[in-house]
Amino acid sequence: MQKKTFRFSNASVDYYFAGGISHLKEIVDNKNTILITDENVFAHHQKRFKNWNTIVLKPGEEYKVQATVDSIIEQLIEMEADRKTTLVGVGGGVITDLTGYVASVYMRGIRFGFVPTTLLSLVDASIGGKNGIDVGVYKNMVGIIRQPSFILHDLVLLNSLPENEWRNGFAEIIKHACIKDAAMFRELEKNDLNFYQKRKKETGALIQRNALIKTKVVQQDEFEQGDRKLLNFGHTLGHALENQYELSHGEAISIGMTYAASLSQQLKKFKQTERVVNVLEKYGLPTFAQFDKDKVINVLKMDKKKTKDSINFILLERIGKAVIQPISIDQLYQSL
Numbered sequence: 001m002q003k004k005t006f007r008f009s010n011a012s013v014d015y016y017f018a019g020g021i022s023h024l025k026e027i028v029d030n031k032n033t034i035l036i037t038d039e040n041v042f043a044h045h046q047k048r049f050k051n052w053n054t055i056v057l058k059p060g061e062e063y064k065v066q067a068t069v070d071s072i073i074e075q076l077i078e079m080e081a082d083r084k085t086t087l088v089g090v091g092g093g094v095i096t097d098l099t100g101y102v103a104s105v106y107m108r109g110i111r112f113g114f115v116p117t118t119l120l121s122l123v124d125a126s127i128g129g130k131n132g133i134d135v136g137v138y139k140n141m142v143g144i145i146r147q148p149s150f151i152l153h154d155l156v157l158l159n160s161l162p163e164n165e166w167r168n169g170f171a172e173i174i175k176h177a178c179i180k181d182a183a184m185f186r187e188l189e190k191n192d193l194n195f196y197q198k199r200k201k202e203t204g205a206l207i208q209r210n211a212l213i214k215t216k217v218v219q220q221d222e223f224e225q226g227d228r229k230l231l232n233f234g235h236t237l238g239h240a241l242e243n244q245y246e247l248s249h250g251e252a253i254s255i256g257m258t259y260a261a262s263l264s265q266q267l268k269k270f271k272q273t274e275r276v277v278n279v280l281e282k283y284g285l286p287t288f289a290q291f292d293k294d295k296v297i298n299v300l301k302m303d304k305k306k307t308k309d310s311i312n313f314i315l316l317e318r319i320g321k322a323v324i325q326p327i328s329i330d331q332l333y334q335s336l
């Protein structure tokens with residue numbers, strides 16, 4: 001099985017892009033490994049979990065909380081997990097975040113790896129070492145930056161992925177294209193969601209390319225002093241919208257990217273808002289949406305990224321080139 005190793009500041013991570021979960025036994029010792037997954041993934045792919053110790057959790061963001069951490073820890077103790085144990089998160093971002101967090105605190109830290117099963121976790125959540133949980137309304141309030149030992153891809157798992165989760169994943173892929181990769185943006189313009197859902201080979205290549213974009217950004221700035229912030233393109237406004245309206249993460253950041261693009265047009269002479277909007281629409285994502293400006297600005301004011309009365313906004317100079325720009329709340333209010 002082909003392996004690529006990436007160095008981070010105090011760990012290296014093995015990526016198995018063309019692996020398949022059947023190869024997991026070549027990476028970890030079955031006796032000393034516990035898989036953590038959720039009911040949806042388990043139900044669709046039960047036979048792949050055969051002969052593995054498995055903890056199955058309830059699915060959904062509402063379970064990415066301390067109570068779930070406590071219950072996992074109790075089960076680990078019951079299963080006699082010790083310092084030799086490896087935890088493997090097999091699931092979307094909720095499962096990988098929980099697994100990485102529990103593995104980082106159980107017995108002061110044990111080995112862990114990921115088998116991401118959503119498009120979003122393949123291209124985003126499994127990469128970069130951020131692991132954590134939500135506290136009340138505060139998303140990812142508690143956590144740690146610690147890299148997994150390995151990431152194993154198995155694209156067959158995507159066969160059961162619901163349509164809306166494909167769209168969520170594409171929102172992050174379009175984000176990567178906007179901030180870092182103009183050529184990939186053109187590829188996305190040429191194709192559409194249906195194209196990738198039908199074509200394994202092209203989807204595999206696209207997933208790898210995106211995993212590498214995020215990996216490179218994180219390698220250069222693991223602790224988010226500079227360039228890693230660019231990954232927040234569309235997310236500042238997106239998070240505020242997600243917090244106020246019934247939107248999925250992908251939908252929220254899609255609207256966020258639309259407004260960030262038009263803000264870039266006003267402040268950075270960016271000329272391609274229409275292309276950004278068109279590509280988002282092509283992948284079934286919302287763009288210019290009506291929302292209560294005052295409500296959303298209020299949420300932004302309380303955002304933890306706020307410094308004094310300005311917000312660090314990610315803008316585009318052109319497709320493939322993003323910059324960080326502090327914008328005052330007033331200025332933002334005027335231009336929305």
Ligand SMILES: NC(=O)c1ccc[n+]([C@@H]2O[C@H](COP(=O)([O-])OP(=O)(O)OC[C@H]3O[C@@H](n4cnc5c(N)ncnc54)[C@H](O)[C@@H]3O)[C@@H](O)[C@H]2O)c1
Pocket residue numbers: 038039040041044059060061064091092093094095097117118120121124125126127128129130131132139140157158159160161162165168
């Ligand atoms: N750590 C990071 O750097 C990082 C980055 C981005 C997002 N995240 C986190 O990731 C989470 C979102 O991840 P997500 O979108 O993968 O959500 P998720 O884990 O909730 O998965 C979405 C849904 O798809 C189901 N599912 C997963 N794989 C499936 C499959 N193969 N077939 C059928 N159903 C499947 C899940 O049960 C769930 O219902 C958020 O909590 C977010 O904070 C973390």
Ligand SMILES: [Zn+2]
Pocket residue numbers: 172235249253
């Ligand atoms: Zn995101």
